[in-house]
Amino acid sequence: MAIQRIGILTSGGDCAGLNPAIRAVVHRAVLGYGWQVIGIRNGTAGLLTRPIEWVALTPSETDIELLRRGGTILGSTNKGDPFAYPMPDGRVIDRSHEAIDGYNQLRLDALIVAGGDGSLHILRKLAQQGGIPLVAIPKTIDNDLGLTEVSIGHATALSAATNALDHLQPTAASHSRVMVLEVMGRDAGHIALSAGIAGGADVILIPEIPYSFASIAARIEALKARGRNFALVIVAEAVKRDPNDPAEDSGVIHGSIGHYIAARIGALTGAETRVTVLGHIQRGGTPNARDRIMASAFGVRAVDLIAAGRFDRMVAWSARTVEDVPILEAIRHYQAVDPQGALAHTARGLGICLGERDAA
Ligand code: F6P
Numbered sequence: 589m590a591i592q593r594i595g596i597l598t599s600g601g602d603c604a605g606l607n608p609a610i611r612a613v614v615h616r617a618v619l620g621y622g623w624q625v626i627g628i629r630n631g632t633a634g635l636l637t638r639p640i641e642w643v644a645l646t647p648s649e650t651d652i653e654l655l656r657r658g659g660t661i662l663g664s665t666n667k668g669d670p671f672a673y674p675m676p677d678g679r680v681i682d683r684s685h686e687a688i689d690g691y692n693q694l695r696l697d698a699l700i701v702a703g704g705d706g707s708l709h710i711l712r713k714l715a716q717q718g719g720i721p722l723v724a725i726p727k728t729i730d731n732d733l734g735l736t737e738v739s740i741g742h743a744t745a746l747s748a749a750t751n752a753l754d755h756l757q758p759t760a761a762s763h764s765r766v767m768v769l770e771v772m773g774r775d776a777g778h779i780a781l782s783a784g785i786a787g788g789a790d791v792i793l794i795p796e797i798p799y800s801f802a803s804i805a806a807r808i809e810a811l812k813a814r815g816r817n818f819a820l821v822i823v824a825e826a827v828k829r830d831p832n833d834p835a836e837d838s839g840v841i842h843g844s845i846g847h848y849i850a851a852r853i854g855a856l857t858g859a860e861t862r863v864t865v866l867g868h869i870q871r872g873g874t875p876n877a878r879d880r881i882m883a884s885a886f887g888v889r890a891v892d893l894i895a896a897g898r899f900d901r902m903v904a905w906s907a908r909t910v911e912d913v914p915i916l917e918a919i920r921h922y923q924a925v926d927p928q929g930a931l932a933h934t935a936r937g938l939g940i941c942l943g944e945r946d947a948a
Contacts (some may be wrong), residue, residue, distance in 0.1 A: 589697060589897075590697075591621070591623055591697045591698060591894060591895065592623055592624065592697055593623060593624040593625075593626060593694075593695060593696055593697055594613075594617055594623055594624070594625055594626070594696060594697060594698045594699065594700065594891075594894060595625075595626045595627070595628050595642075595691070595694055595696040595698070595699045595700070596610060596613050596625060596626070596627055596628065596645070596662070596699070596700045596701075596702070597627070597628040597629075597631055597632070597634065597635075597662060597699070597700075597701055597702075598610070598631060598660040598662050598663070598664045598701075598702045598703070598727075599631035599632060599664055599665070599666075599701055599702065599703040599707035599710075599711065600631070600664060600665075600666045600703045600704045600706060600707040600727070600728070601664070601666050601704070601728070601729070601871060602658075602659045602660050602664050602871055602872075603727055603728065603729045603740060603741025603742075603744070603745065603871050604658045604659075604740075604741055604744035604745070604871070604872070604873055604874065604875035604876070604879050605727065605740035605741050605743075605744065605875045605879035605880065605882060605883040606659065606660035606662075606664075606702055606727060606740065606741070606883070607654040607655070607657045607658070607659065607660060607661055607875070607883075608654060608655050608875055608879070608880045608883035608884055608887070609702055609725055609727070609740060609883035609884070609886055609887045610627065610645065610650060610654065610660070610661065610662065610702075610887070611650045611651075611654040611655060611884075611887070612883060612884040612885075612886070612887025612888050612891075613625060613700055613887040613888075613890060613891055614645045614646065614647055614650045615647050615650070615887075615888075616887060616888045616891040616892070617891045617894075618646065618647050619647055620891065621891065621895055624644065625644070625645045625646075626642050626643070626644060626645070626694055626696060627642060627643045627644075627645045627661070627662045628640070628641070628642050628662065628694070629641035629642060629643065629662055629663050630662070630663040630664065630665050631663070631664045631665040631666075631668075631703075631707070632665070632668065632669075632670050632687050632710065632711070632714070633665045633668055634662075634663075634690075635670075635686070635687040635690030635691055636668070636670060636673075636683055636686050636687055636690060637690075638690075640690045640693055640694060642694060643662075655875070655880055656874055656875070657874070657875075658744075658872050658873050658874055658875060659872065660702075666706070666707075669710055670682070670683045670684045670686070670687040670710065670714065671683075671684050671710065671713060684713070684714055684717060684718075687714055687718075688714060688717060688718030688720070691714075691718060691720055692718070697721065697894075698720075698721040698722070698723065698894045698899070699711075699715070699720050699721065699722050699723070700722075700723050700724070700725065700890050700891070700894070701722065701723075701724050701725070702724075702725040702726075702727045702740065703724065703725075703726075703727060704726070704727060704728035704730070704732075704733055704739070705728070705732070705733050705734075705918075705919050705922065708724050708726075708733075708902065708915055708918065708919055709919050711724070712724075712900070712915050712916065712919070715899075715900070721894070721899040722899055722900060722915070723890045723893045723894055723898075723899060723901055723902070723903070724890075724901070724902035724903070724915050724918075725740065725883075725886045725887065725890050725902070725903055726739040726740065726886070726902055726903070726904065726918065727739050727740035727741050728740075728741060728742070729741040729742055729744075729745035729772060729773075729779065729870055729871055730742070730772065730773045730774055730775070730776050730778060730779070731776070731778040731779070731923070732773075732774075732775060732776040732778065732922060732923045732924065733918055733919075733922075733923060734917070734918050734919070734920065734921025734922055734923045735902070735904050735906075735913040735917055735918040735921050736902070736903075736904035736905050736906065736913070736918065737904075737905045737906055737907075738878075738882060738905050739882075740879055740882055740883050740886065741871070741879060742778065742779070742879075743876050743878035743879045743882070744870075744873060744874075744875050744876045744878075744879045745772065745779055745870040745871065746779055746782050746783055746786070747876050748866065748869050748870045748873060749769070749771045749779050749780075749782075749783035749787070749822070749866060749870060750783045750786040750787045752769055752771075752783075752787070752864060752866050752869075753769060753783060753784075753786075753787025753788065753789060753820055753822065754787060756769060756820060756864060757787075757788065757818075757820060760818035760819070760820060760862075761817065761818045763818075763860070764817040764818055764860070765818055765859070765860045765861060765862055766808060766818065766819045766820075766821060766850070766853055766854075766857070766859040766860070766861045766862075767818070767819070767820050767821065767861070767862055767863075767864065768821045768822075768823060768846045768847075768849055768850040768853070768861060768862070768863045768864070769789075769820070769821070769822045769823070769846070769863075769864050769866060770822075770823050770824075770825055770844055770845060770846030770863065770864070770865045770866065771783060771822060771823070771824060771825065771866050771870065772824075772825055772866070772867070772870050772871070773794075773795075773824040773825055773826055774825070774826060775795065775826050775924070776794075776795065776796070776824070776826065776923070776924050776925060777792075777793075777794020777795055777796055777797075777824040777826065777827075777924075777925045778925055779824065779870065780792055780793065780794050780822050780823060780824035781794055781824075781925055781931050781932065781935065782931060783822060784822040784935065784940065785931065785934055785935055785938065785940070787820070787822070788820065789820045789821065789822040789940060790807060790808070790811060790819045790820050790821065790940065790941060791804055791807055791808075791819065791820075791821040791822070791940070791941045791942075791943065792821075792822050792823075792935055792940055792941070792942055792943075793821070793822070793823040793824065793827045793849065793942070793943045794824045794826075794827065794925055794942070795824055795826040795827050795828070795924075796924050796925040796926075796927050797925075797927050797932070797942050797943060797944060798943070798944070798945060799827070799830075799942070799943025799944070799945070800830075800943065800944075800945040801830065801833070801852050801853075801856055802945075803941060803943050803944055803945060804821070804849075804853060804856075804941060804943055805853065805856040805857050806941075807819075807941035808853060808857045808859060809857060812857075819859070821849065821850075821853070823845055823846055823849050825844070825845060825846075827845050827849075828845070829845065829848050833852070843863075844863075844865055846863045846864070846865055847863050850862070850863045882905060885903075885905075885910045886903045886905075886910065889903045889910045889912065890903050893912055898912065900914060900915055900916075901913065901914060901915060902914070902915045902918045904918065
């Protein structure tokens with residue numbers, strides 16, 4: 589099949605690096621192959637509206653400035669799965685045929701999606717059902733997608749979390765406080781572990797490693813004993829409260845996991861604590877150099893895959909190069925933090941407390 593016109597959509601939570609990826613796709617497709625590129629707005633939502641929400645993308649419109657811009661110019665959504673679409677009256681219905689019809693109306697020869705595991709699962713199902721030639725670009729600040737060492741957005745999120753620790757340290761030292769920083773990662777602790785190492789955290793809590801308050805309190809007491817007047821704690825949002833904790837039963841501690849951890853540290857050590865929930869600051873902002881490079885390499889390779897007729901593949905970063913892997917395998921190989929991996933080992937080697945029970 590001779591390719592003439594391709595589509596691109598961004599799906600799931602936005603992140604820094606999506607715009608550089610869009611730019612790379614447009615430049616490669618238009619300048620390299622002479623194709624047209626259609627941007628579909630708001631992820632799969634753009635395929636469900638009538639008229640369909642789309643925009644023609646050209647190299648001049650997606651030139652230099654897009655490299656530096658956070659978010660996605662196409663818009664995105666992490667709601668409204670076309671296979672289980674929530675209707676205003678409370679029903680959940682299958683609108684996948686409408687999304688496929690939307691794709692067909694655009695007369696596209698192939699589709700590129702930038703998404704995380706949830707989005708790729710949905711888009712792949714749509715592609716299988718509708719015979720859509722699909723290529724995927726991995727993006728998630730959480731960096732938990734399998735078969736790629738890194739996904740777009742993670743590096744910038746990591747910089748934001750590390751900067752937050754850089755900002756918290758002087759104020760922690762000035763007021764002799766324990767600062768608790770809660771960072772994103774819906775299910776995985778990659779941001780917390782890496783930023784904790786980069787930002788000099790004393791305690792790093794991630795969902796992949798069970799923690800005990802005895803261990804955390806012992807570390808804070810040990811820091812105090814050697815003359816340190818402050819401590820930095822970083823906790824991934826996916827960390828769970830301790831179900832055996834009496835304070836949990838009484839329901840006295842409200843708020844996020846960061847607030848819970850801080851309250852318990854305060855109660856156990858007498859330390860004054862403060863909590864920062866970093867939130868979407870990790871998702872926004874200017875893409876850093878690493879994300880721009882990844883996004884550019886992924887965008888170019890995604891277009892090359894279409895030119896080569898290689899579909900149902902995801903571009904991936906591995907051993908200093910761009911590869912491509914089956915989308916299904918990437919989704920199947922969820923990438924949690926390895927509790928025995930190099931970074932966990934590094935943290936332990938630096939004397940950082942990972943909250944481990946037997947380390948108390
Ligand atoms: O999966 C990416 C992510 O940023 C998670 O780290 C976070 O839990 C979630 O999305 C937040 O989603 P929302 O934009 O719906 O608040």
